[in-house]
Amino acid sequence: MSSATTFAAVFVALFAAHSVGDHWVQTHHQACAKGVPGWEGRIACVKHVLTLTATKAAALAALALVTGVRLAPLALLAGLGADALSHYWADRRTTLARLADAIGKGGFYQLGAPRPGHDDAPHLGTGAYALDQSWHIGWLFAAALIIAGAS
Incomplete structure (x- = not known):
């Protein structure tokens, strides 16, 4: 299998697993607490990232089992590790919000957010959610490059 084909298959598997792991x-509790300051938030975020990474590993194992694609163990560890670290960083919330502010996207980050003290935006269609998911998808691309490049 060519490295381009391996990359495409790995990316699709990671993308599908990301959606399942991040939403299902x-x-x-993890979704509500992962951005909370202190140890409660850190622990909730670590638990989320561990289950998300396990979901991605299971998808890659299924990919390898069904298609016969060979994935190097160290490449898997490096790719999934980079993805997990980037996911934790973004899901602590203040980090991604500060990055958005720093690059002039703070207004977009706040788009659709509830007003303080109100729950008047009960939907996922917020700037924060869009920036969060695009950050994660970008890192899925990087993880797929790492995994496919060394496999």
């Missing part, structure tokens, strides 16, 4: 596997 993540618990309500």
Whole structure:
């Protein structure tokens, strides 16, 4: 299998697993607490990232089993590790918000957010969500390059 084909297959598997892991596997508590300051937030975020990474590893294992694609163990570890670290960093929330502010995207980050003290935006269509998911997808691309490049 060519490295381009391996990359494409790995990216698709990671993308699908990311969506499942970030929305179905993540618990309500993890989703609500992962951005909270202090140890409560850190622990919730670590638990989310661990289950998300396990979901991605399972998808890659299924990919290898069904298609016969060979994935180097160290490349898998490096790619999934880079993705997990980037996911934790973004999901602590203040980090991504500060990055958005620093590059002039603070207004977009706030788009659709509830007003303080109100729950008047009960949807996922916020700037914060869009920037969060695009950050994660960018790192899925990087992880797929790492995994496919060394496999």
